[in-house]
Amino acid sequence: MRKLKFREVFVSRDGFAGAKITFNKTVFCIDVLNTQNCDYALYTHLHPRHFPGYDNVDTSRVVSPSIGFFRVKPGDAISIGNVKIITVDAYNISETGKEPAHPKGFGVGYIMKFDNAIVYHMGDTDFIPEILNLKTPIHILFIPIGCENVLCPEEALEVVKSLRPSITIPIHYVDKGFLHTFRYIAQPYTQVVVL
């Protein structure tokens, strides 16, 4: 698996929407299904492609909105060692009045602050107003682009234009067409890296 080093952190993708972030030999996993090599498992929400099931996690080292030792909600900030983790909103906006796949409060995104690097995993979300209000600079952005209850490439571009991350790593897509569209339109505003 390809690993990217940025300042003091190593990041890699793991699975459909998963990210592994290694800092000072501690491995933080976000939405990773096989957590065997993870020191801490963070879940944005508990849908199957993001969460391996209750029987497969050690809840004492889990951060999530609904299970585990660290139960978080948007706006929370916790520290694990020298790492500060800020929880932010991640949800869908219903355009038809129907209950969305990810209603507000169901899931979260994580902003992880290391010594000199800030990593943001957006979780499953649309382009929501809270993203525009983020004040922190983002160095590495894990962004869902697959259009299925998450951002579509054009919406993901708006996020990139708003946050201006140094590096953007697309996740949460099946059809590579979404990747190609996103990469083409977003590259002037960030450095897209396909891991």
Added chain:
Amino acid sequence: MAKDVLEEIYSSEEVVPPLMKWKYITVKEYEAIYRSSIADVALFWGEEAKKLVWTKPWSKVVDGQPPNARWFVGGEINAYYNIVEKHRDSWIWGKPAIIWENELGDVEVATYEDLHNLVSRLAGALKSFGVKAGDWIAIYASPTIESLAVMLAAIKIGAPFEAIFTGFGFYEVAKRIASRKPKVFVVSDGFYRRGKVVDTLSVARKALDYSNHRCTTIVIEKTGSTRLRENEISFDNVKNLGKDSEGFTAPSNHPLFGLHVAYEDDFKPITHGVGGYLVQTFSTSKWIGLRPHDTYFCTVWPGWITGITYVVFGPLMIGSTIVLYDGSFDYPSADRWWDIIERYAVTLFLTTGSALRILSRAGNQYVKIHNMDTLKAVLVTAEPLETSVWWWTYRVVGTGSSPAITSIPEKLTGRIPVINMYIQSELATFVTGNLINYTFTPITPGSVGKPIPGFSIDVVDDYGKSVRDLIGELVLRSPWPSTPIEAPQDFWSRWVEGFYRTGDYALMTRNHTVFVLGRKDCVLKVSGYRLSPGAVENVVREVLKKNVLVVGAPDKTRFEVPIVIASESMDKEIVKKIVREYLGPIMEPADVRIEIFDEKSPRGYVRRRFKEMLWNIAVQAKG
């Protein structure tokens, strides 16, 4: 031979790639721009120089007669500020400056801010080793963030550097050490090639021992921990020895960097000065298409002029992101470069004709599995490019998967420009080529385009008279800002009647399109690398005590390959082994042939006769 090359590369077609449909200019428009630029080159380059930040303005743009013309006389400039530090207060500061990937797939990213922090610490460290402005630094390392940072740190403190290509063996490295006498020598412990470790540290140590030069060696550890010797210090320990906050302000003709350039009898040092070089590099980098939001992948390493100018300097001056790939193009398979272009959304790709020739033979399937729609141009350097390879690159690499303007992907109509350009170490930058951001005229496949504004290019016959549609020699009729400030007699003697003879055969059409046809002399062009036949002859003489000749024979893949001509029987494998070990694998002869030659005749004359003979044999064999 030039005639035979011309048959492969000549074309009278004119192609407007769909993406340039509304951007190209006519030949008449080009002529107006070009003629005005060369009517007064001092005026032209003086205006370009104003685009850099000068600490003290020059009193005269150009002074003296070529080849001793000096540029921006009286001017002072902080080179490092103009390359990196000027971006500090812009959005560029937080964007990646370098993305490095090795063969194993390890990736490291450094923003402009990160690069600056590392450079400042290295500059402090170099100073702590006693390096002062004017002292040389030598670098023998594969392209990494660290090795580029060392070059920039040297620039920051006014120390000229020489980057030595890692394909060279210890004898060539020793030659460069002996010539530059570096205060600090920076080496990598090794790098991965086709899955194996290439041990550069051992070669570097052997070279130091051979040259009998003593200096501090900084070791960049990339392949594992190494037991360091006396005078060797790990890069990781060096980083924290100090910090330099001020860039060096240099007079315009202060040495910036040097290279050893191939002449017939050996590789010899040339040095470029800071002012003229930076002016030429900044302008041509913009013109070839680099913009701050470009992600740029160049496969030519620093160690060759294209790699120095268009990796270390140009893209950073513009604020682009550089992809540095430290590995083989065909490992684990022949699609590695296409994969890199896809994964990092590369917008501008620069490579050599030889590489495209090899990749075209590998098959279209390696290209087709990748989406490279982000590419806006493929730039090609270093050697004549056959029309067949140009068309393959244009259609197969350059069409992309999505239609744009008038392109039709399924018909492989082509979409982006494929631009072959001409460069030479002595000239420092490209001097011909279709310029995406300036004078873009329709492309003639096989050509190196038209002269770039500011460079007075001509093709002349043996008497120095301009010729059109006939084979002659490529010359420059006016000096250029980066005329070397130090060069061997071979360079000075190329100035005849006020113009500079490049040593390359060429044909220029009446509408200024140039076709470069290979060396007129016996300097070798192997896979785009300019190599010295004399260097091989010298090593055979020194080690085997045999007097041999080396000439280039035509090769379908590498353009030329070195052939050793011996007048008595020699063990081919031993000759090859010695050349590989002493000079490096790129110099390894393809063959050793027994031919009687008159050892008393001038060596250059005999080489030429053999070169003609080998080219004639190849032409006859082709039928």
